[in-house]
Amino acid sequence: xxxxxxxxxxxxxxxxxxxxxxxxxxxxxxxxxxxxxxxxxxxxxxxxxxxxxxxxxxxxxxxxxxxxxxxxxxxxxxxxxxxxxxxxxxxxxxxxxxxxxxxxxxxxxxxxxxxxxxxxxxxxxxxxxxxxxxxxxxxxxxxxxxxxxxxxxxxxxxxxxxxxxxxxxxxxxxxxxxxxxxxxxxxxxxxxxxxxxxxxxxxxxxxxxxxxxxxxxxxxxxxxxxxxxxxxxxxxxxxxxxxxxxxxxxxxxxxxxxxxxxxxxxxxxxxxxxxxxxxxxxxxxxxxxxxxxxxxxxxxxxxxxxxxxxxxxxxxxxxxxxxxxxxxxxxxxxxxxxxxxxxxxxxxxxxxxxxxxxxxxxxxxxxxxxxxxxxxxxxxxxxxxxxxxxxxxxxxxxxxxxxxxxxxxxxxxxxxxxxxxxxxxxxxxxxxxxxxxxxxxxxxxxxxxxxxxxxxxxxxxxxxxxxxxxxxxxxxxxxxxxxxxxxx
Amino acid sequence: xxxxxxxxxxxxxxxxxxxxxxxxxxxxxxxxxxxxxxxxxxxxxxxxxxxxxxxxxxxxxxxxxxxxxxxxxxxxxxxxxxxxxxxxxxxxxxxxxxxxxxxxxxxxxxxxxxxxxxxxxxxxxxxxxxxxxxxxxxxxxxxxxxxxxxxxxxxxxxxxxxxxxxxxx
Numbered sequence: 001x002x003x004x005x006x007x008x009x010x011x012x013x014x015x016x017x018x019x020x021x022x023x024x025x026x027x028x029x030x031x032x033x034x035x036x037x038x039x040x041x042x043x044x045x046x047x048x049x050x051x052x053x054x055x056x057x058x059x060x061x062x063x064x065x066x067x068x069x070x071x072x073x074x075x076x077x078x079x080x081x082x083x084x085x086x087x088x089x090x091x092x093x094x095x096x097x098x099x100x101x102x103x104x105x106x107x108x109x110x111x112x113x114x115x116x117x118x119x120x121x122x123x124x125x126x127x128x129x130x131x132x133x134x135x136x137x138x139x140x141x142x143x144x145x146x147x148x149x150x151x152x153x154x155x156x157x158x159x160x161x162x163x164x165x166x167x168x169x170x171x172x173x174x175x176x177x178x179x180x181x182x183x184x185x186x187x188x189x190x191x192x193x194x195x196x197x198x199x200x201x202x203x204x205x206x207x208x209x210x211x212x213x214x215x216x217x218x219x220x221x222x223x224x225x226x227x228x229x230x231x232x233x234x235x236x237x238x239x240x241x242x243x244x245x246x247x248x249x250x251x252x253x254x255x256x257x258x259x260x261x262x263x264x265x266x267x268x269x270x271x272x273x274x275x276x277x278x279x280x281x282x283x284x285x286x287x288x289x290x291x292x293x294x295x296x297x298x299x300x301x302x303x304x305x306x307x308x309x310x311x312x313x314x315x316x317x318x319x320x321x322x323x324x325x326x327x328x329x330x331x332x333x334x335x336x337x338x339x340x341x342x343x344x345x346x347x348x349x350x351x352x353x354x355x356x357x358x359x360x361x362x363x364x365x366x367x368x369x370x371x372x373x374x375x376x377x378x379x380x381x382x383x384x385x386x387x388x389x390x391x392x393x394x395x396x397x398x399x400x401x402x403x404x405x406x407x408x409x410x411x412x413x414x415x416x417x418x419x420x421x422x423x424x425x426x427x428x429x430x431x432x433x434x435x436x437x438x439x440x441x442x443x444x445x446x447x448x449x450x451x452x453x454x455x456x457x458x459x460x461x462x463x464x465x466x467x468x469x470x471x472x473x474x475x476x477x478x479x480x481x482x483x484x485x486x487x488x
Numbered sequence: 489x490x491x492x493x494x495x496x497x498x499x500x501x502x503x504x505x506x507x508x509x510x511x512x513x514x515x516x517x518x519x520x521x522x523x524x525x526x527x528x529x530x531x532x533x534x535x536x537x538x539x540x541x542x543x544x545x546x547x548x549x550x551x552x553x554x555x556x557x558x559x560x561x562x563x564x565x566x567x568x569x570x571x572x573x574x575x576x577x578x579x580x581x582x583x584x585x586x587x588x589x590x591x592x593x594x595x596x597x598x599x600x601x602x603x604x605x606x607x608x609x610x611x612x613x614x615x616x617x618x619x620x621x622x623x624x625x626x627x628x629x630x631x632x633x634x635x636x637x638x639x640x641x642x643x644x645x646x647x648x649x650x651x652x653x654x655x656x657x
Binding site for chain 2: 048051162164165167168171172174175178182184185187188189190192216217220221223224384385386387389390391393394395397398401402405407410411414417418425426427444447448451
């Protein structure tokens with residue numbers, strides 16, 4: 001109870017409230033612009049967070065996460081293009097309903113169900129993250145190694161791309177983390193005589209390159225696309241009939257989204273697709289889906305916003321990112337010197353509950369801003385790419401340079417931008433690279449420390465029940481997507 | 489016949505070394521092999537300092553994993569060819585060229601000038617012809633970014649012909 005009262009600390013701090021309002025508005029803009037979204041936007045803002053204290057920095061990133069996830073729905077409804085990948089399922093019914101002249105109703109339903117999903121997931125976060133962290137007190141090095149392996153094998157089932165390609169991308173991410181001095185023996189690896197590489201490759205140049213610069217290259221191939229925007233008069237609150245029709249769907253999808261979010265490496269995109277298909281399966285009117293069903297919008301939007309809180313559970317409790325954006329948030333935590341895990345819950349409850357509280361407030365704020373400002377935000381979609389992306393490039397370059405005032409970071413960013421473009425072109429998701437990069441040190445460090453404990457005997461891993469459980473789960477995580485693909 | 493089916497059929501008729509799946513797999517395996525060979529030049533730690541495994545062992549394992557998984561991807565692509573990707577448009581290559589020019593100009597002349605020139609070049613290549621907007625993205629916006637980073641974040645940009653004038657060097 002004492003900790004719960006800490007959740008309302010952001011309300012008492014004018015600085016945190018300003019950060020929250022800015023983060024929510026900025027997140028909405030990012031969500032509305034196709035190609036940006038919470039992950040790229042979070043990556044772009046990461047260098048700026050260095051000027052803030054750790055709590056304000058993470059509050060900013062989480063506010064962006066919550067509101068940008070919702071913001072994607074505005075574009076999905078009005079121009080039939082998901083502003084974020086997590087809003088892809090919202091297009092299926094949002095746009096047809098908007099075409100019928102009910103864009104306000106579609107956005108109203110998206111706004112309400114997103115806010116309920118988001119708030120539901122914060123409740124899940126508040127209760128489950130400490131429980132999971134408590135469980136992690138039992139973990140030694142071998143258990144952390146097995147957990148990190150489980151997190152990495154979950155990459156196989158990330159929504160887009162083939163499972164094997166995702167694993168290759170994840171292994172590539174871990175490989176990047178080995179560049180520089182070996183943290184146990186100080187032996188240089190893959191530095192090739194470049195002194196600046198001795199400290200390893202920073203997270204931010206890789207994150208900005210893989211998300212922002214590769215997206216710029218992708219946009220350069222899509223210049224012939226023409227978007228038609230449906231007119232929007234005002235966002236309408238759903239009618240009582242709409243609520244009666246959708247309340248079960250909203251709560252079911254909130255539960256599904258929170259659960260999917262908790263699973264390492266899964267996120268809003270998978271959650272919204274499952275939330276949508278479950279809404280259709282349970283609906284009394286499944287034939288309306290795809291033609292402008294409010295249940296379809298509610299199912300997808302409640303689930304993708306519920307995944308935000310869910311994804312923060314493993315991120316904060318175990319240091320294993322629950323989604324692509326939480327990987328960026330985890331990067332933010334690391335560069336601010338905050339190591340997530342059970343100790344964080346014991347030593348800095350005010351920090352953690354401040355994050356929980358600000359996520360709750362961010363969900364309320366985007367509801368208000370979305371409800372009254374969707375019409376204005378919708379106008380942002382009219383900013384042409386030929387103006388937007390050169391500006392993003394300027395911010396990316398300066399932001400990346402600003403961290404250690406090193407031009408090498410800028411070259412690394414551009415290099416990973418090109419790599420990221422070709423990865424996406426040939427069906428390799430870039431998200432596993434970031435997760436691999438973040439988990440790389442944990443995987444190698446815990447493996448080597450475990451082997452020291454076990455005196456080099458690998459078989460002793462199998463004598464620890466938690467390790468065996470994670471290995472079984474990892475095996476299932478590897479096999480399941482392959483079987484699912486075969487079935488399809 | 490759907491577009492995807494058409495693309496897959498078109499891909500089947502290509503000689504194997506022209507197919508994307510071969511080119512991609514070959515590139516990954518080639519780069520991984522070169523990196524794998526370079527791991528043999530890593531220093532070896534004496535047993536007394538060695539914590540668990542040698543520093544080269546972990547990257548070696550990863551590279552072998554990447555090579556193994558890439559071979560599986562290639563094998564699967566023989567059964568189920570990838571769809572042929574659309575040819576990259578001219579604007580992509582121009583954008584890529586702008587990155588190269590950015591690197592050269594920022595190294596030889598000035599970082600700020602490089603950002604400005606890239607912005608106007610990309611914006612123009614992507615179809616912007618209105619002078620005001622070209623000035624907006626290439627001069628006004630970079631100046632705002634420069635001032636923001638310089639004054640608010642206290643960043644010092646690398647020396648160059650324009651930044652030297654600003655810093656009065």
